[in-house]
Amino acid sequence: MDAATLASLLWEGLLQTLYMTLIATLVAYLIGLPIGVSLIVTGPNGIRPAGVYNKVMGFIVNIVRSVPFLILMIALMPYIRKLIGTGIGTSATTAALIVAAAPFVARMVEQSLLEVDPGVIEAAQAMGASNMQIVTKVLLLEARPSLLNGAAVAGITILGYSAMAGSIGGGGLGDIAIRYGLYRFQPTIMWITVIVLIVLVQVMQEIGIKVAAKLDNRIN
């Protein structure tokens, strides 16, 4: 394979990986963030405890999280095929990533919000803040740095999942690594994709840390 073909192959893989990771992370947050918030709000020390909801939702989240991603993706294949017409490729992988990542995101969000000082929440309650105001103006804003760090970790995890999806024809860099590195025994290509993945992870982590620190007013 000449350099130009290789470059375009890798470029396409990179774009697919970025596309899958980005879309999956975004949608996983759209689903996981409200779930994470609801777990905190309805928890035993939450601002509106609701034991049954909390237990049921916590249970669902744990179940999805305990299924390894590869197995989850295979299990979901028929349903995804029904839904979007195909069981392989980037779109199918993205759909599976969302299902796998949303509960993970929910737990990350829950952890971040747990760090918010209960005293500050109490102060807001004493000022007559509604529960909605406490969520939007206290919980989410006070936990912002931790949420952003969490988002970087979630993005990296989803990136890793997307590479795994390559083993079953999921598209992206993982797919290239397995097809060329494993099936065609071209370790150079595999190593190149590994290096690209490492760089991607580093960049995401750095951006997460930098942005979180920049937006954290506790330290400066």
Place this chain on the structure above:
Amino acid sequence: MSEHIISLQGVTKEFDTKGGKVVALKDINLDIEAGDSYGIIGLSGAGKSTLVRTINLLEQPTEGKVLFDGENLMALKNKDLNLKRRKISMIFQQFNLLMQRDAIGNICFPLELAGVPKEEAIKKAQELLKVVDLEDRAHSYPAQLSGGQKQRVAIARALASNPEVILCDEATSALDPKTTKAILSLLKKINEERGITLVVITHEMDVIKQLCKKVAVIENGEIVESGKVAEIFAHPKTQAARKLFFPDGENKELEGSSKTSTKHRLRVVYDGRSAYDPTIANMIMELKAPVNILYANMEVVGDEQKGQMVICLADNKEMAEKQKKYLADHGVEFTEIEAEEEE
């Protein structure tokens, strides 16, 4: 409208814990008049923090009524309760400021909750920063402020909603003595100049002495004594009140000399403007029996200057009676200190 801005009636609070029911408050009855600065003092675990949280219903009482301006807060819907809470501000031991907002952002917060337009809120916040003497720190974040400055921001925030009452939950307990003094005089000024009622929760008698006109002593979830600070200082009726008012004037001395006679101890409280020392000196000369002065000091209590002295009378019971009679005849107010029960 009622003359009492806050009235707790038969308030009881029980907590369900793993070890069973814990009664945190027992049948609390408390009336606070508008404009008062009312102290609630007790040792840790006495229930004072729970008590102050029943006033704005951060803690729901198990039984009883909480009236604010004559209105039963417990009968209100959440939405209406939130409106009332804007009239009852609160400051905390740990300040509880929003760490991600600067000083002015924190002060604007209650206004934002109430839907006040942003420009108006900022203008008001700037005025309040002046009140608490922090104009130059408007854009500092809590992490950049000292404890005293943080509490000033918290006080400005508490004032933002034009409250009728400010609840102070151990507001100075995390501050050093000098800062404590400054914060207390700021609160006192707010009480006097703006007529805002203060409810002051503390375990420190100095806070009560400097800031409050009235006080309730709470022990094991019950109010054991309440009234004007100066009166309770002069004539504490309960052991709990004595313990709090004279942590070292009485009990330490008792401990230290428990082997000698502990029966003939008197606590003499006198108006600071007159001096009773000659009376005691005269008594010693006249009765020819010594009196041991164990402790004496002078301080301002609820705006009145009070002196107190702990004296040990003669060992001889007859002589001690004579001495007591002498003091009584000369118009000296005293209370006998009973030996503390062995624990």
